[in-house]
Amino acid sequence: MLHVFLTNQRAELIERCRAKVAKRASPEATADEMDHGVPFFLDQLIKTLKVEQTDKPMESRKVSGASGGGKPALSELSEVAAQHGRELLRRGFTVEQVVHDYGDLCQSITDLAFEVDEPVEVDEFRTLNRCLDNAIAMAVTEFNYQRDFVMADKHIQTLNVQIGFFTHELRNLLNTATLALFAIKDGNLSLSGATGSVLNRSLVGMGSLIDRSLTDVRLIAGLPVRNALFALSDFIGEIKLSAALEAKVKECVLTVSAVDLRLALDADRDLLLSAVGNLLQNAFKFTHRGTEVILNAYSVGDRILIDVEDHGDGLPPGEAETMFEPFTQGGKDKSGMGLGLSIARRGVEANDGILSVRNKPDEQGCVFTIDLPRHAMPLN
Structure with missing residues (x-):
């Protein structure tokens, strides 16, 4: 039975996946990438296969979810896969690496089964594919969701900084212009004097700041040239x-x-x-x-x-x-x-x-x- 084979060969399969990860990533990344995916997925796959050998095989859907595509349903496997997607994003991996992890395991299982002449029943192979499909879908979905959330947060932070700089600079120029105007009015000063130059300089600065910002908005918005x-x-x-x-x-x-x-x-x-x-x-x-x-x-x-x-x-x-x-x-x-x-x-x-x-x-x-x-x- 496949679940017996997977249980007995668990360490060997993890090591094979680790070697595949090392070939496409730095050695330092191998442990981080492996520790949050393959071992947990193997355990859920073994559990699913065991349940399907009982008199209530449909209970396995609670472990690994149903087949048929669409939005992945909540299951033990989906929760583990989502955690895997979150962890890989947090540690700086790509969505390609998320998919490769599960592909590595599938290849390792089929290669090792062939090497030791382990027969795999059609239903067992279908279960393996269903589990892989659901795990990949949930891991990628969670990875993309978290990535979008992080990108949106960075965008908001950048925008806040940009607005902060703009308002601070504009306030300083406006304050200087206001003080210069009050001084001119209270002292009956000429606009051609030194205080008038301060007022003129502040107004020119405000105009330049606003023009610059409007151009920046237009470029960021991608308006046609x-x-x-x-x-x-x-x-x-x-x-x-x-x-x-x-x-x-x-x-x-x-x-x-x-x-x-x-x-x-x-x-x-x-x-x-x-x-x-x-x-x-x-x-x-x-x-x-x-x-x-x-x-x-x-x-x-x-x-x-x-x-x-x-x-x-x-x-x-x-x-x-x-x-x-x-x-x-x-x-x-x-x-x-x-x-x-x-x-x-x-x-x-x-x-x-x-x-x-x-x-x-x-x-x-x-x-x-x-x-x-x-x-x-x-x-x-």
């Missing part, structure tokens, strides 16, 4: 108008090169405006006071390049690989949310472009470059 053909010179001119105000607030010089009137972009203008705007904000943030921030747009072959160059301290070794990650802030100035460069890269990539950064040779500062497909304005 709204492509349109537009002149590169008009695009750079629009950016120059808004950036000039921020350059004045930051007490630095903005230099914008002349742009070939024939060059054009076929892209989502709003996403690119946000991307270049974020790069300029980053440049104004880190360039030394009184130095120059340069915006240069030109063509090389079939590409259009937009450079944003600052005169700051440059990039420390290795920072170029991490600075585009969300909530990453380099340099001494830790103001802001650390999202601008991440949003800029996603906006550029959504338009089939590439965003890169490099240190300037023999100079302080760095250059961010947006690389986009080149187009031309139609002839009149």
Whole structure:
């Protein structure tokens, strides 16, 4: 009888499964993966086969569940399989490993039975398949349920952090603007004075923060890119108008090169405006006071390049690989949310472009470059 064979060969079957696990996973993972699946399943399978040899064979369904697919019914085996799925997820395994565990046992049973010439009745083999089917279904179901729960929890935590950063930054800017406005009103001060500059700086900061956040929401939501053909010179001119105000607030010089009137972009203008705007904000943030921030747009072959160059301290070794990650802030100035460069890269990539950064040779500062497909304005 199969249950006698399984009982006598229990240790050998577990060892064979352990060897199979070791071949596809690290040796350290073998014990963790094995201790929460195969031994317990074997015990439930043996118990099921024993019950089916009694005068009440249908009682075995309480142990291992019924056949026929669909939603797995509660049973002793399903509870063990669900525990196995939970444990493997908690220990960092994949759903493939959950399925492989039970497949390993099935193969080990059939191989060993063949080697020792152990006959397996048709009904016994059907019971084995039913138990495997139910165990895999419940383990995978529980694994996916727990994984979805964990992912949702991580998403909520990330969202809470993001909202927290946004509200904290917005509150600080609003508070500064409010205090500056009260000071101007109470002291009958001029808007062109130092206090007026504080108010202006706070309002510009709030506008930039809101624009950045709206772009981020649009990218995360996966809204379709709204492509349109537009002149590169008009695009750079629009950016120059808004950036000039921020350059004045930051007490630095903005230099914008002349742009070939024939060059054009076929892209989502709003996403690119946000991307270049974020790069300029980053440049104004880190360039030394009184130095120059340069915006240069030109063509090389079939590409259009937009450079944003600052005169700051440059990039420390290795920072170029991490600075585009969300909530990453380099340099001494830790103001802001650390999202601008991440949003800029996603906006550029959504338009089939590439965003890169490099240190300037023999100079302080760095250059961010947006690389986009080149187009031309139609002839009149």
